[in-house]
Amino acid sequence: MNKLQKNIIKLLKEDARYGYAKIATMLGCDEDTVKEAVTELESKGIIVKYTAIINNEKTGEEFGDALIEVRVTPQARRGFDAIAEKIYKFDDVKAVFLMSGTYDLAITLECKTAKDVALFVSERLSAIDGVVGTSTHFIMKKYKDGGVIFEDDESSKRLSVSE
Amino acid sequence: MNYEKFINERAKNIKPSGIRKFFEIVEQRKDVISLGVGEPDFDTPWGSREAAVRSIRKGMTHYTSNYGLLQLRELISEYYKKRYNCDYDCKSEILTTTGASEAIDLALRAVCENGDEILIPEPSYVSYCPCVVLAGANPVAVKCNAETEFKLVADELEKYITDKTKALILPYPNNPTGAIMERKYLEKVAETAIKHDILIISDEIYSELTYNEEGHTSIASLPNMKERTIVINGFSKAFAMTGWRLGYVLAPKELLHAMYKIHQYTMLCAPTISQYAGIESLKQGFEDDFTSVTEMRDQYDMRRRFVVKELNSMGLKCFTPRGAFYVFPCLSSLGMTGEEFASRLLEEECVAVVPGSAFGESGEYFVRISYAYSMKNLEIALQKIADFVKKIKSEIK
Numbered sequence: 001m002n003k004l005q006k007n008i009i010k011l012l013k014e015d016a017r018y019g020y021a022k023i024a025t026m027l028g029c030d031e032d033t034v035k036e037a038v039t040e041l042e043s044k045g046i047i048v049k050y051t052a053i054i055n056n057e058k059t060g061e062e063f064g065d066a067l068i069e070v071r072v073t074p075q076a077r078r079g080f081d082a083i084a085e086k087i088y089k090f091d092d093v094k095a096v097f098l099m100s101g102t103y104d105l106a107i108t109l110e111c112k113t114a115k116d117v118a119l120f121v122s123e124r125l126s127a128i129d130g131v132v133g134t135s136t137h138f139i140m141k142k143y144k145d146g147g148v149i150f151e152d153d154e155s156s157k158r159l160s161v162s163e
Numbered sequence: 164m165n166y167e168k169f170i171n172e173r174a175k176n177i178k179p180s181g182i183r184k185f186f187e188i189v190e191q192r193k194d195v196i197s198l199g200v201g202e203p204d205f206d207t208p209w210g211s212r213e214a215a216v217r218s219i220r221k222g223m224t225h226y227t228s229n230y231g232l233l234q235l236r237e238l239i240s241e242y243y244k245k246r247y248n249c250d251y252d253c254k255s256e257i258l259t260t261t262g263a264s265e266a267i268d269l270a271l272r273a274v275c276e277n278g279d280e281i282l283i284p285e286p287s288y289v290s291y292c293p294c295v296v297l298a299g300a301n302p303v304a305v306k307c308n309a310e311t312e313f314k315l316v317a318d319e320l321e322k323y324i325t326d327k328t329k330a331l332i333l334p335y336p337n338n339p340t341g342a343i344m345e346r347k348y349l350e351k352v353a354e355t356a357i358k359h360d361i362l363i364i365s366d367e368i369y370s371e372l373t374y375n376e377e378g379h380t381s382i383a384s385l386p387n388m389k390e391r392t393i394v395i396n397g398f399s400k401a402f403a404m405t406g407w408r409l410g411y412v413l414a415p416k417e418l419l420h421a422m423y424k425i426h427q428y429t430m431l432c433a434p435t436i437s438q439y440a441g442i443e444s445l446k447q448g449f450e451d452d453f454t455s456v457t458e459m460r461d462q463y464d465m466r467r468r469f470v471v472k473e474l475n476s477m478g479l480k481c482f483t484p485r486g487a488f489y490v491f492p493c494l495s496s497l498g499m500t501g502e503e504f505a506s507r508l509l510e511e512e513c514v515a516v517v518p519g520s521a522f523g524e525s526g527e528y529f530v531r532i533s534y535a536y537s538m539k540n541l542e543i544a545l546q547k548i549a550d551f552v553k554k555i556k557s558e559i560k
Contacts, residue, residue, distance in 0.1 A: 014538065
């Protein structure tokens with residue numbers, strides 16, 4: 001990955017909607033160069049998706065977000081992959097990570113309600129061959145997600161006009 | 164109580180800052196997106212903040228040497244050597260001050276005599292004129308213009324030099340124009356200064372925010388210039404330490420000594436806690452080769468390009484500034500003064516920019532727009548400015 005691509009990634013992570021023209025202006029190059037670079041990043045699977053970060057509390061809808069620690073029967077590396085695959089096939093599972101430490105897999109789950117989370121854990125997750133234990137943590141409040149602070153208070157620390 | 168008789172003439176005659184006046188108006192309105200700020204939108208790095216807190220906890224809350232902590236001066240000396248190729252002895256040629264603001268004041272008070280003329284490129288930062296007046300000398304505005312990207316052109320400068328000229332203030336990278344002086348321009352100015360035997364007071368506070376291959380050149384690094392240059396810089400912009408009030412002067416020992424004497428009696432020493440924070444900022448800089456400074460500059464660079472492009476697209480002619488974090492677009496295409504534009508923009512679109520007249524007569528048909536803001540704020544503000552410009556243009560038709 002060259003310097004231009006690194007800078008493009010930084011900008012896209014900040015705001016995926018900047019667009020080629022704006023990115024080109026900001027990085028001092030032309031639009032076609034940016035387009036080429038982005039296309040390459042996409043085709044190599046470095047950029048996998050563009051999405052929006054949502055503050056669920058403000059939607060007024062119910063939601064059930066959870067972080068789940070999963071312990072699996074210790075197996076060779078291939079074994080983790082097989083179990084991970086069984087878990088990540090579910091749409092509600094948004095992230096599956098292999099972790100160091102006291103548990104093996106960390107999962108984030110986004111369901112419509114907390115009850116749905118509970119059902120998923122008891123009926124789907126625990127039923128998977130190889131899963132020996134789970135520890136479910138409901139997300140009570142998101143202060144910050146995707147690098148954005150959700151709190152409303154944006155009072156500036158600086159004087160609005162200064163020399 | 165008759166105060167008139169107690170307040171001296173000089174203090175009476177200083178005009179209040181045009182920026183402050185505008186600030187009062189902006190503060191009264193809610194939901195203003197301000198592009199009028201003159202300080203970075205980055206907070207002081209954690210390491211420096213922690214160093215300051217540690218020093219408070221350890222009780223390092225007493226006076227330091229008038230010159231400032233030796234360790235700080237050593238680091239400043241190293242910094243100017245490494246970044247700008249200038250050699251200043253940390254014991255006799257460096258003075259730590261309470262912000263670059265104090266350094267400007269000291270330099271002028273040490274140098275100005277009644278009747279002296281001090282040349283100041285215009286548009287300029289608001290403090291130079293009043294400080295020259297307070298020091299008892301006469302400020303002479305050297306008008307710069309957009310055609311020459313607000314650089315100080317030596318031939319123009321010549322026209323303003325008289326036998327009373329003592330010094331030239333050289334503020335580059337520049338607030339409010341964002342102009343810089345590349346080496347080849349500095350060389351011409353240096354020639355003129357040597358020819359007429361005048362001092363240069365070089366305010367380099369925005370030195371780290373230079374957006375070109377060459378980087379910032381200090382006039383003091385040019386041959387035969389160190390002996391006639393007072394360099395002023397500080398921690399405010401490069402290290403996001405505006406509120407800490409930490410700056411420094413670099414000058415030949417005879418000049419420094421005069422400034423030191425004034426500083427000794429009027430300020431005693433720069434804030435001790437700030438000095439410890441400054442030490443940490445420089446140490447960190449040397450350790451990571453100033454990557455955090457470079458990253459901050461790269462951030463500003465992107466915003467600079469974006470803002471210039473947007474302003475030019477909406478028909479506000481604007482040269483591409485290569486320093487600081489300001490853009491200085493011209494309003495002549497709208498037939499408005501900066502004050503008219505800024506008032507109406509504030510009133511009708513809730514966006515605040517600073518009228519160019521706050522920086523001298525040469526700025527009358529300009530406004531200063533700061534891009535020390537997040538991209539998100541800039542995008543929203545510039546869209547509103549674009550809508551406003553469109554409206555004005557249709558009114559003209």
